[in-house]
Amino acid sequence: MNEDNQIKIRGKGKRPPMLSTSLRLPLYVIEYFDTHHTYTKQATIREILINYVKQQEQQNDKTNS
Numbered sequence: 697m698n699e700d701n702q703i704k705i706r707g708k709g710k711r712p713p714m715l716s717t718s719l720r721l722p723l724y725v726i727e728y729f730d731t732h733h734t735y736t737k738q739a740t741i742r743e744i745l746i747n748y749v750k751q752q753e754q755q756n757d758k759t760n761s
Contacts, residue, residue, distance in 0.1 A: 729741060
């Protein structure tokens, strides 16, 4: 963190800013991505999480309507 106690994020650009974080996952999850997505493991995990969150938001919007 910097002096203002703000979290560092990527600057303005074409993509939305991202936050760097540490995440603990079960070994079998990491082994799956090591086996099936060796080169793009981080990007694939990110894509799966983004899609999951979008699906949850859509479901919440339908139930709240």
